[in-house]
Amino acid sequence: MSKQLRIIPEKCTGCIQCELACSWVQTGTFQPARSLIRVNIFDDQASYAPYTCFQCEEAWCMNACPINAIGISDAEAKVITPELCIGCGLCVIACPYGTVWYNPDKGKADKCDLCAGDPACVAACPTGAIEYVETESTDWLGTWAADLNRTRSEIDQGEPS
Amino acid sequence: MICGWVGKVLRVDLTNSKISTEPLREDWAREYVGGRGLGARYYWEEGDPKVDPLSPENKLLFVTGPLTGTNASCAARYMVITKGPLTGAITTSNSGGHWGPELKFAGYDMIILEGRAPSPKYLWIHNDQVELRDAQHLWGKGVWETEETLRRDSGVPDTIVACIGQAGENLVRYAAIINDLHRAAGRSGVGAVMGSKNLKAIAVRGTGGVRLAKPREFMSASWEMKAKLKDSAVTAEGLATYGTESLVNVINEHGALPTRNHQATVFDRAEDISGETLTETRLVANKACFACTMACGRVTSLPGEASDKFSVNTSPRNWNIAGEGPEFENAWAMGSDCDISDLDAIIKVGWLCNDYGMDPISYGATLAAAMEMYETGAIDESVTGMPLGFGNADALVAMSEKVAFRQGFGDQLAEGSKRLTARYARPELFMGVRGQEFPAYDPRAVQGMGLGYATSNRGACHLKSYTVSPEILGIPEKMDPHVSEGKAEITKIFQDITSAVDSSGLCLFLTFGVGLEDMLPQIVAATGVDYDIDTLTQAGERTWNLERLWNERAGVGKGHDKLPRRLTHDPIPGGPAKGLTSKLNVMLPEYYERRGWTADGMVTEEKRKELGLPKA
Amino acid sequence: MEVPTVKLLGGLRKFGGAQQAIEGGTVRVVLDTVGVPNDLLFPEGEVLNRDIEVLVNGRNIAFMADLDTPVTDEDRVTIFLHGARGYPGG
Numbered sequence: 017m018s019k020q021l022r023i024i025p026e027k028c029t030g031c032i033q034c035e036l037a038c039s040w041v042q043t044g045t046f047q048p049a050r051s052l053i054r055v056n057i058f059d060d061q062a063s064y065a066p067y068t069c070f071q072c073e074e075a076w077c078m079n080a081c082p083i084n085a086i087g088i089s090d091a092e093a094k095v096i097t098p099e100l101c102i103g104c105g106l107c108v109i110a111c112p113y114g115t116v117w118y119n120p121d122k123g124k125a126d127k128c129d130l131c132a133g134d135p136a137c138v139a140a141c142p143t144g145a146i147e148y149v150e151t152e153s154t155d156w157l158g159t160w161a162a163d164l165n166r167t168r169s170e171i172d173q174g175e176p177s
Numbered sequence: 178m179i180c181g182w183v184g185k186v187l188r189v190d191l192t193n194s195k196i197s198t199e200p201l202r203e204d205w206a207r208e209y210v211g212g213r214g215l216g217a218r219y220y221w222e223e224g225d226p227k228v229d230p231l232s233p234e235n236k237l238l239f240v241t242g243p244l245t246g247t248n249a250s251c252a253a254r255y256m257v258i259t260k261g262p263l264t265g266a267i268t269t270s271n272s273g274g275h276w277g278p279e280l281k282f283a284g285y286d287m288i289i290l291e292g293r294a295p296s297p298k299y300l301w302i303h304n305d306q307v308e309l310r311d312a313q314h315l316w317g318k319g320v321w322e323t324e325e326t327l328r329r330d331s332g333v334p335d336t337i338v339a340c341i342g343q344a345g346e347n348l349v350r351y352a353a354i355i356n357d358l359h360r361a362a363g364r365s366g367v368g369a370v371m372g373s374k375n376l377k378a379i380a381v382r383g384t385g386g387v388r389l390a391k392p393r394e395f396m397s398a399s400w401e402m403k404a405k406l407k408d409s410a411v412t413a414e415g416l417a418t419y420g421t422e423s424l425v426n427v428i429n430e431h432g433a434l435p436t437r438n439h440q441a442t443v444f445d446r447a448e449d450i451s452g453e454t455l456t457e458t459r460l461v462a463n464k465a466c467f468a469c470t471m472a473c474g475r476v477t478s479l480p481g482e483a484s485d486k487f488s489v490n491t492s493p494r495n496w497n498i499a500g501e502g503p504e505f506e507n508a509w510a511m512g513s514d515c516d517i518s519d520l521d522a523i524i525k526v527g528w529l530c531n532d533y534g535m536d537p538i539s540y541g542a543t544l545a546a547a548m549e550m551y552e553t554g555a556i557d558e559s560v561t562g563m564p565l566g567f568g569n570a571d572a573l574v575a576m577s578e579k580v581a582f583r584q585g586f587g588d589q590l591a592e593g594s595k596r597l598t599a600r601y602a603r604p605e606l607f608m609g610v611r612g613q614e615f616p617a618y619d620p621r622a623v624q625g626m627g628l629g630y631a632t633s634n635r636g637a638c639h640l641k642s643y644t645v646s647p648e649i650l651g652i653p654e655k656m657d658p659h660v661s662e663g664k665a666e667i668t669k670i671f672q673d674i675t676s677a678v679d680s681s682g683l684c685l686f687l688t689f690g691v692g693l694e695d696m697l698p699q700i701v702a703a704t705g706v707d708y709d710i711d712t713l714t715q716a717g718e719r720t721w722n723l724e725r726l727w728n729e730r731a732g733v734g735k736g737h738d739k740l741p742r743r744l745t746h747d748p749i750p751g752g753p754a755k756g757l758t759s760k761l762n763v764m765l766p767e768y769y770e771r772r773g774w775t776a777d778g779m780v781t782e783e784k785r786k787e788l789g790l791p792k793a
Numbered sequence: 794m795e796v797p798t799v800k801l802l803g804g805l806r807k808f809g810g811a812q813q814a815i816e817g818g819t820v821r822v823v824l825d826t827v828g829v830p831n832d833l834l835f836p837e838g839e840v841l842n843r844d845i846e847v848l849v850n851g852r853n854i855a856f857m858a859d860l861d862t863p864v865t866d867e868d869r870v871t872i873f874l875h876g877a878r879g880y881p882g883g
Contacts (some may be wrong), residue, residue, distance in 0.1 A: 029472035031465035036248035046247050047386025059358050062462045062476040062499040142470035419803050426802045431869040432851045650875040655855045751853020
């Protein structure tokens with residue numbers, strides 16, 4: 017068991033406080049373009065979906081990196097060691113979820129490292145749409161998929177899916 | 178350079194397709210904080226008060242505040258400043274969404290638009306890349322299609338668009354500028370000014386950031402304000418659950434909800450158009466603007482049969498999925514003011530207003546005036562082309578299209594109710610100030626609002642001194658809405674504080690959860706300027722007086738602080754506020770005195786010097 | 794028995810119907826029987842929660858006899874949380 021980010025899109029209002037908090041950690045400014053969590057705003061569906069790396073077990077980014085610059089941290093996050101990263105972008109291409117980014121300012125890749133176990137996005141979210149919780153499985157996407165057919169109130173009441 | 182700002186102004190000469198940048202006037206940013214104040218200062222310097230608002234000589238300013246784009250709660254706002262075609266006065270239309278922050282991320286604090294493009298154009302801003310591009314293919318299209326097309330064709334999916342719809346193109350005098358599909362710089366006709374310049378849209382993508390003077394202090398200050406907002410469980414619940422629409426019942430229960438063009442102030446079917454009903458029947462989700470921790474936006478849907486029963490289907494968009502609104506003002510103007518209680522019709526026209534790009538308050542209120550003219554025989558079906566008595570929901574829907582395209586009677590409605598009522602020699606039926614229609618609080622039942630409307634620089638507006646807060650909601654302390662005592666004082670204070678909030682880049686809606694003192698530490702930490710409550714409030718006062726001076730030069734200053742005779746002479750016929758009239762004549766002299774103006778409402782030379790205002 | 798009309802707005806609706814008849818007397822009696830939990834109405838004991846407004850016939854009781862404002866069966870009592878805090882107008 018390890019702690020993972022769990023995202024509840026039904027609770028998201030699209031305010032992007034998570035992006036602002038993340039970009040603050042990355043850059044010391046408010047710069048959503050450098051955030052490692054992104055909110056997709058689907059206006060015509062009234063749907064807002066934050067997404068970021070969910071630290072998948074396959075770790076395609078880690079496998080793709082030619083110089084082993086990606087490792088696993090104490091928080092069990094896949095993290096890029098910037099001193100080693102050569103900015104080749106293979107991890108960006110390898111990630112099937114699109115959650116590894118190339119940062120043109122640094123010439124290196126960037127991805128979520130769970131803020132070493134204290135994720136800023138979780139603290140910033142005003143509606144509790146991002147949780148950092150113990151999970152049996154790292155597959156929160158699967159849980160999310162199972163939730164898709166449930167209403168928000170059912171989820172709020174914690175009814176099992 | 179003071180922080181919070183990028184330090185750069187984008188100037189676009191549309192006539193000659195000339196694009197340039199210049200440094201932000203730091204001294205002005207300091208004196209006027211930003212947003213509304215800073216825009217007023219630039220407009221004072223550059224905006225000729227005598228110009229026709231729809232001529233190329235008028236300028237159109239988009240201005241952010243020092244906090245816009247930060248993570249301060251509700252730091253989403255930008256301000257549009259120009260001479261309003263509805264009013265002939267300086268107007269300050271404010272909008273949220275993501276556009277203002279995006280402009281800053283692209284590297285600009287404000288945009289000054291001048292002249293008129295020879296053919297339809299849109300402005301493309303992608304960081305340093307700024308171009309005027311052909312918009313022939315977008316001209317004639319609604320807001321939603323324009324935004325989607327620009328987003329798709331730009332190849333930059335995160336592009337944020339502010340644009341006009343058909344109403345702006347057709348110079349409807351209350352056309353709006355809409356960004357993020359549903360957020361509006363709504364009133365006074367700023368969209369018509371953009372249309373008169375042949376500018377369809379401003380599409381922005383920025384990847385930069387906002388720099389702060391004292392980052393650590395800023396973060397702790399912004400956390401503190403968020404905690405305060407969250408602390409009030411009441412606030413959190415009310416916001417999330419009912420949005421601004423919760424006010425329908427609250428205002429109606431006070432007997433202050435204008436009905437049938439202000440003939441009455443109690444609407445017997447208020448429940449049908451209330452926030453409670455909306456939430457139970459049509460609400461899909463809450464939506465937040467950039468950095469907003471309150472999320473008052475209402476995403477609504479209309480099931481097929483509810484949508485299809487109306488005749489207007491000009492938009493290619495599938496209406497059945499979701500639109501936004503109505504907000505309280507929207508529900509009032511199209512609801513009780515027109516004696517209409519069909520919530521689906523109100524929702525639908527709210528969406529149409531967003532898509533056509535026009536102000537639902539002025540549209541609804543103008544229609545209400547037309548309905549009274551129709552019922553009293555000033556106009557008949559030969560003029561209107563359809564029955565137009567109060568309560569006609571079909572007409573509400575059908576006329577919205579005719580206004581946006583200026584077809585038939587819609588062409589006359591598009592001029593606003595002041596011009597419409599004057600045309601048929603019924604000027605007493607115009608319910609507004611300086612040519613702009615009232616919002617949703619009857620000045621007889623809420624006395625402070627009467628003074629606020631009458632003295633509002635941009636014409637009747639609830640967002641410049643929202644004394645409903647103490648008079649109805651008891652915030653910060655209860656004031657009796659029926660009496661005029663104390664209202665001059667509170668109105669001046671609210672106007673000055675509101676001007677300061679409007680200048681910061683924060684949303685005015687914050688002021689009901691927190692005070693200026695809670696915003697202050699963020700403004701100081703962001704800019705590095707050591708404002709205190711007094712200097713910040715004084716910056717607001719400076720802005721208010723500068724707008725007033727500008728209006729004076731435009732000929733809509735003193736002598737225009739008036740309410741319609743109906744509100745000052747005709748007592749409310751029934752309900753909780755029965756028998757009341759507005760005591761504007763009592764409040765106004767005291768207000769002038771507290772402002773330090775002359776007895777007839779002129780800014781004195783003394784006041785000008787005290788505030789360091791520029792000379793004419 | 795005096796039975797005024799009581800109207801709860803917004804978030805208070807969950808404690809009762811939109812409109813209900815209740816035994817009257819004074820506002821205090823109405824509040825005692827209206828179904829809204831006491832700790833919400835009086836979180837600090839005697840004083841009414843400052844986030845709650847009570848109207849009798851559209852007038853705030855603060856400008857009348859407060860909790861002792863008399864209520865008869867002719868009257869209409871409105872109770873709301875000013876949930877509008879945080880969002881003026883629109």
